[in-house]
Amino acid sequence: MKAWAVWAVSLGLLAAGCVSNPETAVVVAQPKTPISKTLTSFSQAKACMDRLLAQYGKRDIRLTSDGVPDRTGTVAAGTRDMMIAALGEMSERSGAFTFVDIDLQSTVHWIATNTPGSGFVPPRYYIRGSISQVDRNVTADSNSASISLPFLSVGVAEDQVTSVVTVDLQVGDLTTRQVLRGVTTTNTITVVSRGDGASADGLINQGAISINLDSTTTEGTHQALRTLIDYSLIELMGKFTKVPYSRCLELRSTRPTAMAENRAAFDRLTEAQQILLIQRALIASGEYRGEATGVLSRTFRDRLNYAKSVRNLIPNGRIDFELFNILANQGYVDISAPPPVVPNIDVAAPKIEPTPIDADGGRDPIGLELLHPKGALRPGDKVVFDVISRQPAQLYCYYEFQESGRKQVVRVLPNRFRDESKISFSNPVKFPSSEDGFDIVLGHAGSEEAVGCIAVQGEYPENKRPRVLKEPDLTPLASASGLAEVVDQHLLADQLRSSVKVLRYVVQ
Incomplete structure (x- = not known):
């Protein structure tokens, strides 16, 4: 048999050995990443707003919206649903906002022409606005360097591209169709895409070798839009209800880097250290009366699920970043402290004092x-x-x-x-x-x-x-x-x- 025929048979056998078993398709199609709650850097601030609205007696404010349409035609997203979700999170305790869902072409026109006697109670106010500006590739930076030798060439490169998205929102009075004076907001967020790479090319005994390593990190435009809508609604509803919403914006969690810092601290811990820190945090918050051992016992798992459910997280009995992130923002976990030593025997956990900024109600200057x-x-x-x-x-x-x-x-x-x-x-x-x-x-x-x-x-x-x-x-x-x-x-x-x-x- 000729050499080329041998190679052809060998490649055929190799290809046959790589064919997947069709029976495993259902398993292969399953996602391998756990489901998580949608978080933004303003998730805690929305809970803070809910507490403030309850304290200030704001409730049952009926409003509606057609969403936040994209006037630029570049970002297609479910902004109306984002808005409903954000208003819902700001109303869980207070009942401050009741969103009237009317899925028609024009909400305002439908309400204005709706005949009385149908049992429908129209809202008094509506939120209007748009994604008014999207500028892509506002800045594009590229840096590269390379070294060439007779037998080797090495190079590195780094790129960064930024884009900006702007949202304008206002509140209008449905009876007069007038936009309320002073109840407007306009905010911009910057989306950054970074990439870096390294390459090496060489020649060894007349055989070419080429190695390329590339890494790209892109901040999600739609996630950035959700974050922007969350912040804009906090500001807009704060102005509308006249509550001191700035208290909620002082929370550590609203810092753009806070979530990344919490994630880095979480990833540095072993599984036992993660359990130990969460146990100590829930003891400090009064949600767990057991001991901090670093062991995920059945009793602690029950309290863990309770702590997750009251924070609108998935009560799956597992230690995860979502709960760690909230507890760190509430001051029950100190991410700057060294990783804890997991005890060999049961020991009583030390109490951890919360930070002066209250996660539920924000900074209260008087404490009434x-x-x-x-x-x-x-x-x-x-x-x-x-x-x-x-x-x-x-x-x-x-x-x-x-x-x-x-x-x-x-x-x-x-x-x-x-x-x-x-x-x-x-x-x-x-x-x-x-x-x-x-x-x-x-x-x-x-x-x-x-x-x-x-x-x-x-x-x-x-x-x-x-x-x-x-x-x-x-x-x-x-x-x-x-x-x-x-x-x-x-x-x-x-x-x-x-x-x-x-x-x-x-x-x-």
């Missing part, structure tokens, strides 16, 4: 707390509220009730009997107190009432003093038809130095 009366609330009962704070402040409290089917709100503190209302850690406030000449008496069964307090660091300047403070106390306010409008007036006067707590309850 409003305590609800205990026990069942019955018609005709007299109730007393306690207010405490960590920092000195001026305190203003209001009571919302219904009378003859109409909502009324009155200022109960300060009042004509107590014109000075200062609060501090050593000087908590109780109202109505014995020195006040009034009582708060609960109305009829089924009625909903509310009490809200605003604490402010310092006095209001006269030119910024809220209108509700210029009206008589213990008398229905004329400049506000509800507690939400009262809170808005105070926040417009001094948002960043204010803390707000609102309690709503139903008379039994």
Whole structure:
């Protein structure tokens, strides 16, 4: 047999040996990477917004949107679904936003022409906007170097390309079709693509050798867009509801590099060290009462699943980066500390103090707390509220009730009997107190009432003093038809130095 025939037979046998078994196709097609929750650097900030909206009594704000269309025609993404998901995460506790889903060509036109009597309750507001700008390859940098010798050539190269994406959002009033003044946002994110490579070519005994190594890292444009929409909605809804959303943007997790730093710290740990750190973190957060051993026991697995579920993660009983990332951002894991030593015997875990920035509510300059009366609330009962704070402040409290089917709100503190209302850690406030000449008496069964307090660091300047403070106390306010409008007036006067707590309850 000739040489070429031998080579042909050999190659044929080799090719036959590489044919895959068709029965394994179903297994081969299965993804090998675990499912994970979609995270952005603003996931924790959205939870923070949810807490703030609850504290400030914002709820059931009905709105809709046609999404964020791409006016540039370069980024096709499900922006409406991204928006619904972000608003949902900001409403889990507070119930602040109710998104009205109308899947038609034009939401605003459909609502405007919808006939009454169908049972459909239209939203009051809508979010509009667009991906207004996409500039690809804004900068393109390339660096390379090579060395050539008679028998060898070696070269290296590095490239970087940047693109920018801009989103503009506004809130409009559906009844007037007017965009609300000051409730707009425009933000830009930069997407970076990096590549590096090395090559070597040589000649050995007249046989050519060529080696090429390339690595490319590209930040996802659509993931960048989701991050941009998350941030833009936090800013837009913060302006719309007048809550101090900047507190949530101060969280460590909103730093662009925070997630990458947490990932690097997680990857440096062994599996036992990962378990040990998560155990210590959940002990510190009060979610696990066992001991930190570095062993994934059945009891700890149950608490692990609970910790994941309350953080909207997949409760799969496994230690993963998603939970580690959140606990690090909450201050329960110190990524700058050396890897822990896994004990050979069970030892009690040290308590880890959380960072001053609270993961749920963001930075609170005053630390205001409003305590609800205990026990069942019955018609005709007299109730007393306690207010405490960590920092000195001026305190203003209001009571919302219904009378003859109409909502009324009155200022109960300060009042004509107590014109000075200062609060501090050593000087908590109780109202109505014995020195006040009034009582708060609960109305009829089924009625909903509310009490809200605003604490402010310092006095209001006269030119910024809220209108509700210029009206008589213990008398229905004329400049506000509800507690939400009262809170808005105070926040417009001094948002960043204010803390707000609102309690709503139903008379039994």
